[in-house]
Amino acid sequence: MSKINVQNLTRDYGSGKGIFNLSIQVEQGEVFGFLGPNGAGKTTTIRHLMGFIKPKTGSCRIDGLDCWKHRDLIQKRLGYIPGEINFFDNMTGIEFLKFLSDYRNMNRSTRVPELLERFELDPKIKIKKMSKGMKQKLGIAAAFMHDPDILILDEPTSGLDPLMQTRFIQLITEEKRKGKTILLSSHIFEEVERTCDRIGMIRNGTLTAVDSVETLRERHMRTYRVHLDSPELAECFANDFHGKCDGNTVTVSAKQSLETIFMNYYGGDKHA
Amino acid sequence: MLNTALYKREMKGSLKMLVIFAAVLSMYVSIIIGMYDPRMMKTLDSFYEIMPELMASVGMTAGATSLIGFMISYLYGFVLLVFPMVFCILRGNGLVARYAERGALVALLAAPVKRRTIAATQASVLISGILLLDLYTTGLEIAVAQVCFPNQLARWDLLKLNGALFCLHLLIGSICFLASCIFSDTKYSLALGGGVPVFMYILQMLANTGKKAEAAKYFTFFTLFDAKGIIANESSAIVGALLLGIGAIVLFITGIVIFCKKDLHL
Numbered sequence: 001m002s003k004i005n006v007q008n009l010t011r012d013y014g015s016g017k018g019i020f021n022l023s024i025q026v027e028q029g030e031v032f033g034f035l036g037p038n039g040a041g042k043t044t045t046i047r048h049l050m051g052f053i054k055p056k057t058g059s060c061r062i063d064g065l066d067c068w069k070h071r072d073l074i075q076k077r078l079g080y081i082p083g084e085i086n087f088f089d090n091m092t093g094i095e096f097l098k099f100l101s102d103y104r105n106m107n108r109s110t111r112v113p114e115l116l117e118r119f120e121l122d123p124k125i126k127i128k129k130m131s132k133g134m135k136q137k138l139g140i141a142a143a144f145m146h147d148p149d150i151l152i153l154d155e156p157t158s159g160l161d162p163l164m165q166t167r168f169i170q171l172i173t174e175e176k177r178k179g180k181t182i183l184l185s186s187h188i189f190e191e192v193e194r195t196c197d198r199i200g201m202i203r204n205g206t207l208t209a210v211d212s213v214e215t216l217r218e219r220h221m222r223t224y225r226v227h228l229d230s231p232e233l234a235e236c237f238a239n240d241f242h243g244k245c246d247g248n249t250v251t252v253s254a255k256q257s258l259e260t261i262f263m264n265y266y267g268g269d270k271h272a
Numbered sequence: 273m274l275n276t277a278l279y280k281r282e283m284k285g286s287l288k289m290l291v292i293f294a295a296v297l298s299m300y301v302s303i304i305i306g307m308y309d310p311r312m313m314k315t316l317d318s319f320y321e322i323m324p325e326l327m328a329s330v331g332m333t334a335g336a337t338s339l340i341g342f343m344i345s346y347l348y349g350f351v352l353l354v355f356p357m358v359f360c361i362l363r364g365n366g367l368v369a370r371y372a373e374r375g376a377l378v379a380l381l382a383a384p385v386k387r388r389t390i391a392a393t394q395a396s397v398l399i400s401g402i403l404l405l406d407l408y409t410t411g412l413e414i415a416v417a418q419v420c421f422p423n424q425l426a427r428w429d430l431l432k433l434n435g436a437l438f439c440l441h442l443l444i445g446s447i448c449f450l451a452s453c454i455f456s457d458t459k460y461s462l463a464l465g466g467g468v469p470v471f472m473y474i475l476q477m478l479a480n481t482g483k484k485a486e487a488a489k490y491f492t493f494f495t496l497f498d499a500k501g502i503i504a505n506e507s508s509a510i511v512g513a514l515l516l517g518i519g520a521i522v523l524f525i526t527g528i529v530i531f532c533k534k535d536l537h538l
Contacts, residue, residue: 052381053535076384082538086375088281096379102277104383142379 033196093123364448446523
């Protein structure tokens with residue numbers, strides 16, 4: 001059974017906003033990328049999974065448990081990075097993490113020191129004085145501190161500089177190797193491309209495509225046959241452009257980046 | 273049922289406000305008890321003769337003969353109603369609605385803690401605050417009275433009176449808490465949680481002033497707090513206080529249930 005299972009979820013906010021008949025399955029040990037423009041319904045879906053809002057129609061299950069009814073049971077093994085980090089302003093980072101571990105009633109040692117070191121976060125500052133990036137790092141520490149099996153990450157790298165984004169991708173890769181189930185919503189193609197097994201594209205509340213990263217690339221891969229004047233020239237061309245040489249003819253394939261594929265899915269409608 | 277870590281954190285958050293309100297109450301309570309003096313009574317009664325409606329509207333009536341009767345007239349009609357009410361409004365709003373509005377609730381919900389536990393903890397923080405404030409007031413009243421007028425204060429009467437007052441404060445607190453649970457927007461939470469008690473108090477002021485407006489007393493829960501009746505052991509006054517307490521329990525539970533069922537767009 002799927003670790004995360006969203007079935008025919010609909011939430012109509014009116015005037016085309018919301019999510020419509022959305023179904024997603026994420027398997028154990030899989031990293032699922034949830035890609036879509038702003039306002040597409042990514043956060044709404046995640047709110048359902050977190051048990052913040054009750055499904056009107058359809059269902060959400062994590063580990064076979066209903067996300068609304070059993071939200072507290074699910075949360076034991078779940079880590080969450082919210083899209084917007086607004087923690088208690090008047091606490092320092094250290095106080096906040098200490099509070100969370102008491103609040104969660106955690107006995108065993110946490111991953112906090114390791115995470116703080118990894119992301120070079122100085123947590124002695126009051127949260128309200130932290131920059132966007134620092135708050136984001138604190139959010140990451142809060143989500144991973146109890147070493148959860150399932151991770152729901154809503155635009156986890158927003159506000160992080162490229163170096164820290166890379167470190168975050170490393171963290172995700174490590175977690176994936178440990179068999180964690182991860183749902184990652186993002187705008188950043190590189191982070192999705194480098195970490196995810198499958199990608200779901202959402203637009204205007206509907207899932208437009210779900211495929212593995214490879215399939216998506218293959219589907220949108222174009223192949224060209226180029227005739228050149230001489231076999232020598234053809235060989236050079238094949239070398240330069242990673243093609244296959246056959247006499248005067250070279251076959252080259254253009255691997256499109258995910259971003260281009262993404263634009264193919266979403267960009268077209270601008271003219272409509 | 274309750275979350276200790278959250279309770280501790282929120283009580284710490286109440287502390288500053290509790291100290292401020294305790295300071296204000298200390299000032300009023302000690303000044304007013306200190307004013308209990310037959311000669312001073314004449315001055316106060318003359319105030320009453322000059323502006324009977326105004327004095328009556330805040331529960332101050334002339335001719336109190338005992339220290340506790342004097343306190344009922346000059347403390348239990350305004351000071352000990354309005355200041356704890358302001359505390360309830362501010363703290364009640366801050367315990368749920370403000371977190372929902374600012375999104376800080378995410379950190380509380382994204383943890384293996386039931387919503388019921390979160391709401392019950394926040395309610396108990398408000399109740400604890402009210403209890404501390406009322407216990408402090410009681411201790412202060414006894415201490416000030418003992419210093420100024422040894423053995424003139426009927427302590428058992430005072431305890432009964434403050435028990436009833438606590439029930440009234442609980443009801444005010446429960447209204448504020450309910451409003452805080454209903455709305456995820458502090459604007460509306462404050463409007464309902466602050467508006468209802470303030471409006472009820474204004475009705476009470478109206479009812480106190482005169483015969484024509486006296487019917488207003490049927491529309492305000494403040495009527496259920498009958499200080500003189502409590503001292504006189506009137507059963508209607510005791511029932512009134514019990515009703516306030518029961519109403520408070522019902523509203524607190526309603527608030528918790530609403531918080532458990534509502535959608536939180538965090």
